Amino acid sequence: xxxxxxxxxxxxxxxxxxxxxxxxxxxxxxxxxxxxxxxxxxxxxxxxxxxxxxxxxxxxxxxxxxxxxxxxxxxxxxxxxxxxxxxxxxxxxxxxxxxxxxxxxxxxxxxxxxxxxxxxxxxxxxxxxxxxxxxxxxxxxxxxxxxxxxxxxxxxxxxxxxxxxxxxxxxxxxxxxxxxxxxxxxxxxxxxxxxxxxxxxxxxxxxxxxxxxxxxxxxxxxxxxxxxxxxxxxxxxxxxxxxxxxxxxxxxxxxxxxxxxxxxxxxxxxxx
Amino acid sequence: xxxxxxxxxxxxxxxxxxxxxxxxxxxxxxxxxxxxxxxxxxxxxxxxxxxxxxxxxxxxxxxxxxxxxxxxxxxxxxxxxxxxxxxxxxxxxxxxxxxxxxxxxxxxxxxxxxxxxxxxxxxxxxxxxxxxxxxxxxxxxxxxxxxxxxxxxxxxxxxxxxxxxxxxxxxxxxxxxxxxxxxxxxxxxxxxxxxxxxxxxxxxxxxxxxxxxxxxxxxxxxxxxxxxxxx
Numbered sequence: 001x002x003x004x005x006x007x008x009x010x011x012x013x014x015x016x017x018x019x020x021x022x023x024x025x026x027x028x029x030x031x032x033x034x035x036x037x038x039x040x041x042x043x044x045x046x047x048x049x050x051x052x053x054x055x056x057x058x059x060x061x062x063x064x065x066x067x068x069x070x071x072x073x074x075x076x077x078x079x080x081x082x083x084x085x086x087x088x089x090x091x092x093x094x095x096x097x098x099x100x101x102x103x104x105x106x107x108x109x110x111x112x113x114x115x116x117x118x119x120x121x122x123x124x125x126x127x128x129x130x131x132x133x134x135x136x137x138x139x140x141x142x143x144x145x146x147x148x149x150x151x152x153x154x155x156x157x158x159x160x161x162x163x164x165x166x167x168x169x170x171x172x173x174x175x176x177x178x179x180x181x182x183x184x185x186x187x188x189x190x191x192x193x194x195x196x197x198x199x200x201x202x203x204x205x206x207x208x209x210x211x212x213x214x215x216x217x218x219x220x221x222x223x224x225x226x227x228x229x230x231x232x233x234x235x236x237x238x239x240x241x242x243x244x245x246x247x248x249x250x251x252x253x254x255x256x257x258x259x260x261x262x263x264x265x266x267x268x269x270x271x272x
Numbered sequence: 273x274x275x276x277x278x279x280x281x282x283x284x285x286x287x288x289x290x291x292x293x294x295x296x297x298x299x300x301x302x303x304x305x306x307x308x309x310x311x312x313x314x315x316x317x318x319x320x321x322x323x324x325x326x327x328x329x330x331x332x333x334x335x336x337x338x339x340x341x342x343x344x345x346x347x348x349x350x351x352x353x354x355x356x357x358x359x360x361x362x363x364x365x366x367x368x369x370x371x372x373x374x375x376x377x378x379x380x381x382x383x384x385x386x387x388x389x390x391x392x393x394x395x396x397x398x399x400x401x402x403x404x405x406x407x408x409x410x411x412x413x414x415x416x417x418x419x420x421x422x423x424x425x426x427x428x429x430x431x432x433x434x435x436x437x438x439x440x441x442x443x444x445x446x447x448x449x450x451x452x453x454x455x456x457x458x459x460x461x462x463x464x465x466x467x468x469x470x471x472x473x474x475x476x477x478x479x480x481x482x483x484x485x486x487x488x489x490x491x492x493x494x495x496x497x498x499x500x501x502x503x
Contacts, residue, residue: 062403091405102400106418106494116404118414147494160400167404 012038012061012171012205017070019056030056032227034070040170043197043204045214045235047250048224054207057224058173061205062094063087074171092120095164095202099176101156103148109135109159110144116166127166134162138192154185161192165202172196174206178213190216211250215239223247277463286453291473294449297367298436298477301374305435306428308379312338313386314412324398325408338380346377346438350445370439370447378435385431389423390416422493429485433478440474450474 017034020027030053038044048054059065060072063079071078079090103112113131114124122130135141138158148156157177164172174193178186194217197204206218214221214235222232223246230244242248281287312334318324319331341349350373357369393416401415417424440451450470458467490496 064399064402088405088407091403094403096400096403098396098400100394100396102394102396104397104401104415104419105394106421108494115401115414119401119404119406119410149495163404173403 011040011075012036012203013071013073014057014060015071015073017057017060017067017072019053019060019065020068029227031060031067034229036222036229036232038203038205040203041197041201042219043194043206043217045206045208045218045221046224047208047211047214047221048246049209049250052224053227054209054224055175058175058205058207061171061173062091062096089120092116092167093169094171094173095167095169096173096175097157097160097164097177099179101148101153101160101180103156103159103163105148107147108144109140109146109148109151112148112159113162113166116163120167130166131162134165135159137165137196138162152185153181154189157181157185157189158192161189161196165196165200170203172202172204174204174208176207176209179208179210186213187216193217223250275463275465277457277461278466278469281453281457281466286457287450287469287473290448290450290453290470291477293367294436294439294451294474295477297371297374297439297442297447297449298432298481301371301378301435301439302428302432304371304375305378305382305431308375309382309431310386312379312383313390314416316383316387317390317416318408318412322395324402324411338383341376341380342384346373347441347444349373349377350442354445365446367447369445370442373442373445374435374438377438378431381434382428382431385427386424389420389427392423393419422489422495425485425489425492429482429489432481432485436474436478436481 014034014036017031018029019031020029022028034057036044046054046057056065060067061074063072063082067080071080073079074090074094079087082090104115107115110128110131113134114122114127117127117130118124132141132144135144138161140155140158140162143151143155143159148159151159160177172193177193178189181189190213193204193206196202197217204217206213208214218235220233221235221238223230223238223244225244225246230246231238231242238247239251242251316331316334316338319327319334321328321331323331344352353373353376354364354369356376357372358364360372361368363369397419398411398415401411406414439447439449440454443449443452443455450473454467454470457463458465458470
């Protein structure tokens with residue numbers, strides 16, 4: 001293996017990643033030559049408009065989508081070469097949450113959180129104990145016996161976060177995790193993610209189309225535009241000095257909102 | 273008020289026997305049809321191009337097979353399958369042969385009912401389970417089937433009512449039950465009240481199946497918050 005193709009330790013690295021969907025009569029390029037590395041312990045944001053390829057990109061990290069070209073290194077190992085068994089066990093070390101929460105509707109909150117543990121063969125009693133710990137972490141200990149249909153959107157996402165953390169993953173992928181939530185709930189979910197990052201040391205990748213999400217919790221950000229990375233850097237750097245057109249488009253209206261937000265600390269700010 | 277025939281049939285317990293036979297045929301055939309149809313439905317669903325284990329040829333061939341049996345009217349299928357019944361249960365007449373017919377006719381029907389119930393399961397939930405490293409067996413056993421359960425129960429009620437209807441037709445090859453009583457004592461011997469009595473009893477049986485099934489489906493469905501909070 002050439003040195004270029006070797007991973008470099010504990011982190012997520014995408015190299016020359018491409019994804020093309022073939023339909024009957026044409027090819028649709030979803031991702032083209034994506035190069036990224038996400039360092040351990042950081043919160044990395046990927047922002048872009050609808051159709052930019054964000055969701056496909058994040059699904060390439062745990063191979064829910066199989067890339068058409070390129071490599072995905074996790075902790076130095078090229079997971080695109082994993083067999084099915086290693087892939088399934090790898091996925092247990094990467095949590096994921098979704099825009100629509102995707103909770104199991106016929107299971108109680110507690111049994112949703114124990115689900116990934118059941119899947120990896122953890123004993124029932126130990127799984128319950130672990131799930132209760134996590135429900136406490138997300139502030140829903142009292143809802144363990146409720147069913148998802150009885151919860152609000154924010155509560156559902158908290159359950160989903162608890163579930164994603166059940167197997168003690170090192171990485172957490174968030175696919176538009178706050179896009180279906182109102183502004184106040186969004187803020188509290190983002191605070192929870194930040195807390196998880198800081199107290200548990202979980203590396204988080206956040207996919208979003210909202211700049212305020214990036215601004216509120218991310219350390220670094222990549223801007224995705226038309227299947228390619230237009231720009232990448234620390235949030236403050238990209239925020240104060242966006243070089244690409246798409247970054248300026250995404251940031252500028254939000255920046256006005258953000259500075260206003262800082263000036264009026266007592267008010268609720270959300271007017272979009 | 274009632275014809276002599278109806279009174280006699282009742283006094284000799286023929287109608288009561290008919291009720292019992294109809295119920296027992298329907299329930300037994302439904303159970304066997306599900307033993308065959310449920311796995312078929314699962315295979316149809318997961319091997320679909322959009323499924324969790326796409327296998328184009330298996331899906332195609334199984335789909336053709338199911339459609340083949342479903343497109344033959346039951347009364348014709350019954351006659352055509354007489355030799356098969358003889359092969360399986362040794363006779364081509366009577367209730368045992370009838371159960372074979374009912375199972376042959378109902379299994380493909382059940383497979384499609386199951387397939388359509390599984391299709392209702394949110395694809396996002398499957399994806400979430402995949403992201404947690406669930407294997408295909410776990411996806412079917414712990415996600416697809418439990419999440420589709422209320423819909424599967426509703427489907428089984430519809431299947432049972434269909435099978436009950438088939439069982440009446442099966443009296444033409446010597447099956448017994450309310451259908452046979454209606455045809456041979458009611459229709460053929462000009463006792464319309466016997467026929468109507470069988471019709472009303474059948475309607476009652478269908479209603480009971482329907483009500484009980486719907487009640488169970490609703491009771492076990494956790495998507496409706498009413499009353500299901502406490503286990």
